[in-house]
Each structure stands twice: as structure tokens, then as C-alpha cells.
Amino acid sequence: MATNPTGPPAAGSAVASAAGPGAENRLDDASSLNDGVHEKGAATGGLTKGQKIKQHFRRFWWAYLIALVIFLAILLPILFKVIIPVIIKNVVDDQELPVRGGALNFTAPDHLNMSMDTMLDTPLGVKIDPVPLKLYQPPADPDHDDSDVKGPFLQLQMPEQHINGETKVLIGEQVVQVLNQTQITAWFNEFFDKKLVDLHIKADDMHAHLGALDYTVDLDKTVKVPGLNYLKGFGVKDMQFSIPPEPSGKNLRGHLLIPNQGVIALGMGNVSFNIMAGDVNLGLVHLYDFDLRPGNNTPYFDGEFYFDQLVPNLADILEGQHAALAEGMLELHARGNSTINYGRHIPYIEGVLNIKRIPMRIPVTSLLLDVVEGLLASRGNGTSDPIPILDTMGDVLGNKTLFEQMLGHWGNANSGSGSNGAAGGKRSAMRAVKRSLHTNILKLGLRRLRSKF
Numbered sequence: 001m002a003t004n005p006t007g008p009p010a011a012g013s014a015v016a017s018a019a020g021p022g023a024e025n026r027l028d029d030a031s032s033l034n035d036g037v038h039e040k041g042a043a044t045g046g047l048t049k050g051q052k053i054k055q056h057f058r059r060f061w062w063a064y065l066i067a068l069v070i071f072l073a074i075l076l077p078i079l080f081k082v083i084i085p086v087i088i089k090n091v092v093d094d095q096e097l098p099v100r101g102g103a104l105n106f107t108a109p110d111h112l113n114m115s116m117d118t119m120l121d122t123p124l125g126v127k128i129d130p131v132p133l134k135l136y137q138p139p140a141d142p143d144h145d146d147s148d149v150k151g152p153f154l155q156l157q158m159p160e161q162h163i164n165g166e167t168k169v170l171i172g173e174q175v176v177q178v179l180n181q182t183q184i185t186a187w188f189n190e191f192f193d194k195k196l197v198d199l200h201i202k203a204d205d206m207h208a209h210l211g212a213l214d215y216t217v218d219l220d221k222t223v224k225v226p227g228l229n230y231l232k233g234f235g236v237k238d239m240q241f242s243i244p245p246e247p248s249g250k251n252l253r254g255h256l257l258i259p260n261q262g263v264i265a266l267g268m269g270n271v272s273f274n275i276m277a278g279d280v281n282l283g284l285v286h287l288y289d290f291d292l293r294p295g296n297n298t299p300y301f302d303g304e305f306y307f308d309q310l311v312p313n314l315a316d317i318l319e320g321q322h323a324a325l326a327e328g329m330l331e332l333h334a335r336g337n338s339t340i341n342y343g344r345h346i347p348y349i350e351g352v353l354n355i356k357r358i359p360m361r362i363p364v365t366s367l368l369l370d371v372v373e374g375l376l377a378s379r380g381n382g383t384s385d386p387i388p389i390l391d392t393m394g395d396v397l398g399n400k401t402l403f404e405q406m407l408g409h410w411g412n413a414n415s416g417s418g419s420n421g422a423a424g425g426k427r428s429a430m431r432a433v434k435r436s437l438h439t440n441i442l443k444l445g446l447r448r449l450r451s452k453f
Contacts, residue, residue, distance in 0.1 A: 085215055088210070089217050095121065096119075096223065100263060101117035102115050107267070108344060109348075110177065110178050111176060111178055117168065119166060119169060120166075120169055122167075125163070126209065127160065129160055129209075131157075133155070133156045133157070137184075138199070138222055152180065153180040157171075188352045191227045193229075196224045198224065198225075199222070202220050206218065225262070225264070226262040226263050228261060232261065235362075236256060240370065240373070243375050252285065252302060252304060254300075256301055258297045260294050268291065269289065269341025270287065270290070272339075273334040274334070275334060276332060276335050277321075277333075282309055283303060284304050285301045329361040329363055335354065336353025336355075
């Protein structure tokens with residue numbers, strides 16, 4: 001029996017033999033395929049996530065570039081034509097435009113000189129071209145703006161501005177036409193009465209430059225302006241009477257205290273006020289070239305006090321003075337009479353002042369002492385002798401008979417009866433008054449006494 005010198009057949013050979021011809025080749029192919037799968041897996045598993053992304057973009061960069069171009073072509077027009085204008089409009093609408101100062105000089109019936117200090121605030125640097133600011137009386141009904149129908153009452157030119165963050169805006173003095181007398185009078189009426197008054201401001205086609213980009217926006221804003229608060233605190237600082245009156249007819253002079261609680265200076269010109277006690281006109285005072293500046297003003301005044309209206313109307317005057325007299329005060333009112341600048345009446349100011357009744361209180365003691373001091377300071381016939389009090393008070397108060405009777409009674413009581421008792425009594429009484437008053441000493445005492453009230 002023959003033996004196989006090479007030894008027993010391999011297991012693969014046996015399987016291949018059992019599988020038939022060609023099985024060996026198929027096994028080799030399967031082995032090669034498995035080896036390739038393992039090598040590919042090993043290679044793929046070696047890339048990081050960043051490397052995979054880079055590899056992706058290297059292969060598809062052209063697709064992303066096309067998508068970016070399409071996106072920018074759609075976005076940029078929307079950004080520059082829609083988004084940025086809306087942002088600028090919101091910035092404009094959010095402006096408070098606080099009025100921090102300024103001046104109004106009432107130079108003529110149909111125009112005035114105006115300046116204003118305000119502030120603008122922008123997140124980015126912007127240049128604003130010169131633009132007219134139209135000033136309106138705010139509509140009575142906020143839901144129905146009829147300002148365009150009424151029209152502006154003033155138009156103020158704002159010069160070119162460079163704004164970056166909070167920026168002070170100074171609008172220098174300029175001549176401004178009065179475009180609507182009715183509306184400017186109505187606005188000044190509220191400006192006089194209130195502590196804060198509304199002012200409607202419009203600017204059509206305001207051109208703003210953001211770098212090389214130009215935009216046009218409309219300003220439509222109602223702002224708050226500090227007003228005069230009805231001249232609260234108005235009063236007499238000091239006054240002196242001239243008895244009898246000066247040749248000009250004036251018998252009163254002194255200084256008023258007129259507060260301006262706002263921030264706008266008012267160039268009023270020559271202003272006259274009636275002095276009222278209830279419905280009784282007791283006098284007329286005049287202010288000259290008066291500038292009502294922010295803060296307390298103490299302008300000089302002169303005028304006439306109508307003593308001859310005091311006694312006949314005393315009952316009517318006292319009727320409305322109960323509360324004031326209980327505090328030792330006399331309550332009077334100042335009512336506008338005329339406002340004249342450069343020889344011309346200013347109708348839009350007269351239309352306001354002439355309907356106001358500005359209250360002021362004067363201590364009764366101080367008023368009486370001022371009158372007595374005026375009497376003691378009187379001189380007659382170019383001499384140093386005092387003018388006879390009887391004649392002076394009789395003429396001043398319009399009731400000479402009353403004082404003749406009073407002094408006549410005094411004279412009779414001191415000098416007895418006689419053929420010339422009445423006349424002699426009056427002369428004796430006057431001599432006694434003249435001797436006993438010691439005029440100069442008494443005047444000094446009166447001044448000191450008045451200073452206590």
C-alpha cells in the first residue's frame with residue numbers, strides 16, 4: 001500500500017477538494033475582500049470632525065459661494081432700504097428734544113427774534129442737513145391731528161448738525177415770521193399759565209447722512225417746554241409814593257419781583273399793568289425795556305396810584321379782602337394794559353397779558369407807612385416847608401371836606417371858640433402837627449418800622 005510522502009492533506013485542501021474544482025480560488029477572493037474592508041475602516045476612523053468639515057468644504061466650496069451671493073443679493077437691499085431706514089426713524093421718534101434754554105424777543109407785531117438750545121442723541125455718528133422746524137399749537141384732540149389744517153405759528157431754521165451720542169444743539173438767534181396770530185396767542189396763553197406746556201414740532205424731509213449713506217426722514221414730535229407758571233411769586237419788592245404827584249402825573253415808583261420759572265428769556269419791551277382790587281382800578285404801572293429772564297427779576301417801575309378811587313370804592317374793595325386782611329395783607333391783582341416794543345403794540349402778547357389777573361399781596365402796614373412817608377417827604381413852592389397835609393390829603397383822596405371837618409374839630413377842641421375859631425383852629429392844628437412830628441426823625445423811624453414788615 002503506497003503512502004503519501006508529503007504527509008496528510010491540509011484542511012483547506014480537503015475542504016477545497018470536497019467543494020469541488022474552483023473552490024480554492026473563491027476562498028482567496030473572500031480573504032482579499034475582507035482585508036480591504038478592514039483597511040478602509042481603519043483609514044476612515046482616523047479623521048477628526050474638523051478634518052471631515054474641511055474636507056467637505058474643499059469638495060463643495062463652489063456651492064456655498066453661490067448660496068452666499070444669492071443671500072447677499074436678497075439681504076443687502078432689504079438692509080439698506082428697509083431695515084436701516086426703520087432704525088433711523090425709530091431713533092428720530094425717540095428724540096426728546098428737551099428745551100434747555102433760548103430767547104424770544106418780541107420786536108414787532110408780525111415777527112420776533114428767536115433762539116433755542118436743545119439736545120439730540122444718536123447711537124452712531126450722523127450728519128443732519130439744515131432743516132426748518134415748524135412749531136405748532138398741539139391739537140386739542142391727540143387722536144385727530146389738525147395741525148396741518150391750522151398751520152404752524154412759527155418756523156425756526158435748524159443749521160447743519162453733526163450728532164454723535166448726546167450732542168447739544170444750539171440754534172442761534174434769527175428773525176422768525178409770525179405765521180398764525182391766533183395760534184401763537186393760544187400757545188403763549190398756555191405758556192403763561194402752565195409749569196410745562198406742550199409744543200408740537202415738525203420737520204419734513206430731514207436729510208441724514210450715515211457715512212456715505214443718505215436717508216430722508218420726517219420729524220413729528222410733541223415736546224415739553226418749561227412755562228411761566230402764572231408768574232407765581234409776583235409781588236412788590238419796594239415802592240415809594242410822591243404826594244402830591246410829579247409834574248408828569250406819576251406818584252408811584254419802586255421795584256417789582258417777577259419770577260420766571262422757565263428756561264426761556266422773554267424780551268417784552270415796555271409793559272404796562274393795571275392795579276386792580278376786585279373790579280376797581282386803583283392804578284397803572286409801567287416797566288421799561290423789560291427782559292423777563294429765567295429766575296427772579298426785579299425791574300424798576302413807575303406809575304400812578306389812584307388815591308381818589310380808593311375812598312369812594314372802599315366798601316367794594318374791602319368786601320373781597322376778608323381772607324387777606326385776616327393775615328394783615330392787602331390782595332391786589334396786576335392786569336396787562338399794553339405791551340409796546342419799538343413804538344408798536346405786540347398783539348400776541350397783549351392778547352395774553354390783558355386777560356390775566358396776576359395776584360400779589362402787600363402788607364397793610366407797609367402800604368400805610370409808604371403813604372405816610374410820601375406825605376412827609378412832600379415839599380411845596382420850591383421851599384423846604386412841607387406841603388399842608390390838609391390840602392394834600394384832600395386833593396389826593398378826592399374828599400377834602402372830610403379832612404377839613406376832622407381837622408376843624410381838632411382845632412376847635414384845642415383853641416376854643418371865637419370869631420376866627422374854625423380857621424384859627426385849623427392853622428393851630430397844622431402848626432401843632434408840624435412842630436410835633438419832627439419830620440426828619442419821624443421819616444427815619446418809619447423806614448426802620450417798615451423794614452420789620
